[in-house]
Amino acid sequence: xxxxxxFALIALLPSLAAAQDKEGKKVEPLAVVDLKRTDxxxxxxxxxxxxxxxxxxxHSGSVKEGKLDMATYEGLAKGGRxxxxxxxxxxxxxxxxxxxxxxxKPYMPPKGEEPITPQELALLKxxxxxxxxxxxxxxxxxxxxVSLPPANVVPVRAVAVSPDKKLVAGSRGNQIHIYDAKAGKxxxxxxxxxxxxxxxxxxxxxxxxxxxxxxVESMAWSPTANCSSRAASSKSTxxxxxxxxxxxxxxxxPTTSSPSPSRSTAxxxxxxxxxxxxxxx
Numbered sequence: 372x373x374x375x376x377x378f379a380l381i382a383l384l385p386s387l388a389a390a391q392d393k394e395g396k397k398v399e400p401l402a403v404v405d406l407k408r409t410d411x412x413x414x415x416x417x418x419x420x421x422x423x424x425x426x427x428x429x430h431s432g433s434v435k436e437g438k439l440d441m442a443t444y445e446g447l448a449k450g451g452r453x454x455x456x457x458x459x460x461x462x463x464x465x466x467x468x469x470x471x472x473x474x475x476k477p478y479m480p481p482k483g484e485e486p487i488t489p490q491e492l493a494l495l496k497x498x499x500x501x502x503x504x505x506x507x508x509x510x511x512x513x514x515x516x517v518s519l520p521p522a523n524v525v526p527v528r529a530v531a532v533s534p535d536k537k538l539v540a541g542s543r544g545n546q547i548h549i550y551d552a553k554a555g556k557x558x559x560x561x562x563x564x565x566x567x568x569x570x571x572x573x574x575x576x577x578x579x580x581x582x583x584x585x586x587v588e589s590m591a592w593s594p595t596a597n598c599s600s601r602a603a604s605s606k607s608t609x610x611x612x613x614x615x616x617x618x619x620x621x622x623x624x625p626t627t628s629s630p631s632p633s634r635s636t637a638x639x640x641x642x643x644x645x646x647x648x649x650x651x652x
Contacts, residue, residue, distance in 0.1 A: 400473045401486075404493040412498040414444060415506040421491050422447075425480050444505050459503040462496035471495065517585045519574055520544055524586075531590040538564065542587035545579075 431442035439451030457465040469475035525544035554562035
């Protein structure tokens with residue numbers, strides 16, 4: 372009986388020894404830093420940025436490792452499959468602290484990811500020790516700034532054929548070109564008709580001679596568009612509506628899609644071509 376007890380004790384020794392990784396190398400816990408501060412730690416200004424930089428990829432949206440959502444304070448407070456993430460006023464006993472401190476497996480962030488720093492760890496512990504207070508206000512979404520693509524970045528990401536199959540709209544970078552598809556018969560090249568210009572497309576107040584500020588990702592012709600070659604060479608205008616979240620179409624124009632926080636109406640470059648409205652988003 373005594374011998375059996377000794378065997379069981381020997382079997383438990385590896386789990387009682389210092390933490391080791393899969394390769395058998397000793398994993399030292401992160402150094403403990405004394406911040407020497409008494410002012411409150413702000414979740415939205417100091418803790419959340421750490422989570423967004425080091426944890427959010429694997430713990431948010433459709434990917435929630437361990438069923439832990441760290442995208443919001445509420446999700447963090449709810450905890451995951453291993454239980455609650457933190458215990459207010461008990462930083463050293465909190466699960467999230469133990470994992471990032473590398474005193475409990477699975478170590479976080481995982482091997483190969485950017486590790487948390489001793490200063491960040493100390494800040495996290497102090498926040499929990501202070502009661503793990505919730506955000507003091509609404510988190511401001513980062514401002515989206517759309518800039519012009521480099522001059523040498525001109526991918527063709529969208530092509531749209533008019534309903535009557537007489538015209539072809541093709542995007543190249545942030546430009547939209549209209550071609551006469553009928554001219555391409557008998558082995559001849561497709562004839563260029565017009566380039567669409569959005570007069571309201573601007574960057575830093577300066578006009579951009581293009582159909583859109585950013586890359587045009589997709590396009591569609593309006594079913595009511597006048598697609599005849601005669602109309603394409605006339606001085607009629609075409610409208611392009613752009614929106615950041617949805618596609619809107621104006622009558623008689625192709626619709627484009629690409630990221631943009633602005634909303635504007637464009638016309639074909641003079642002499643204007645009759646083309647379906649394009650919507651960019």
